Amino acid sequence: MDAWILRSKIEKIDNLPTVPPVLKNLLNIIENPNVSLSEIGNFILKDLVLTSRILRVVNSPIYGFPGRISTVSQALILLGLNVVKGMLLGVSVFEVMKKVMAGLWEHSVGCAITARIISKKKALSYLEEVSVAALLHDIGKVVLGLKFSDKYKKVMSEAEKKDIFVFDSEKNYFSVSHATVGAWLTEKWKFPRNLVEVIEYHHKPHLSKNVPVQTAIVHLSDILVRAKGFGFAGDALVPAVNPSVWEMLDFTETDIKEILDEMEDSFVRTEDVLLIDI
Secondary structure (H helix, E strand, O other): OOHHHHHHHHOOHHHOOOOOHHHHHHHHHHOOOOOOHHHHHHHHHOOHHHHHHHHHHHOOOOOOOOOOOOOHHHHHHHHOHHHHHHHHHHHHHHHHHHHHOOOHHHHHHHHHHHHHHHHHHOOOOOHHHHHHHHHHOOHHHHHHHHHOHHHHHHHHHHHHHHOOOHHHHHHHHHOOOHHHHHHHHHHHOOOOHHHHHHHHOOOOHHHOOOOHHHHHHHHHHHHHHHHHOOOOOOOOOOOOOOHHHHHHHOOOHHHHHHHHHHHHHHHHOOHHHHOOOO
16 A cells, blocks of 8 residues: 555544544544643543543553542643643553554553653653653554554464564555554644654664654663563564664663563552553
């Protein structure tokens, strides 16, 4: 399929009958560049289920406020507009994630937690932004699975049978991977350019020009979560870490061991987020 035709089809994802109503309404809000925190807050508060999900996520190890945030307004003030928009999108697509690919929600949450751990290790100031990028890095898989359900099942089947990465199988069927699709969508939804770039290059962090460190962190998080076997990202393989990432993050073996240990502890405490629909 020609890339521009595919992009046109992908960008009309909110027209699909399979998209949950809350997600359709959310996309209208997200695409408005002038939307305010109070408007987003009112949108959340009208939906008790969404309110509950947001509070569970914001009090989880994904963010740094375990058990400390009791209201949506607190969450909005502490996290800011762009982080809240990303988090909202994450919790709104989790139902779809579970239909498209069992284990993808768990993988995404694991990546968000790991990205925060790595960012703290590097003493970086943008922990929440990196966590959101990690939570949404595979949004392209969700959209491909929704828009082209039968074809995406073939993608996953090929990846399993040929023992190849799912992004290679995606290119065989669509000419582009979920990373490109995710970038197209988040650009259409008017997310910050930094977030779009992390999603676009999370498998090729050396190509990131504006946010190389954030992209490197999400890249490494994705691989560490795969190596841990937490959730499922579409194939059972563990990619090699891009050499540029080791140079950029400059971790020692001890650092990596400490990150893995903290991941283990944090994953144990994520059950409430993973069972978010109950």
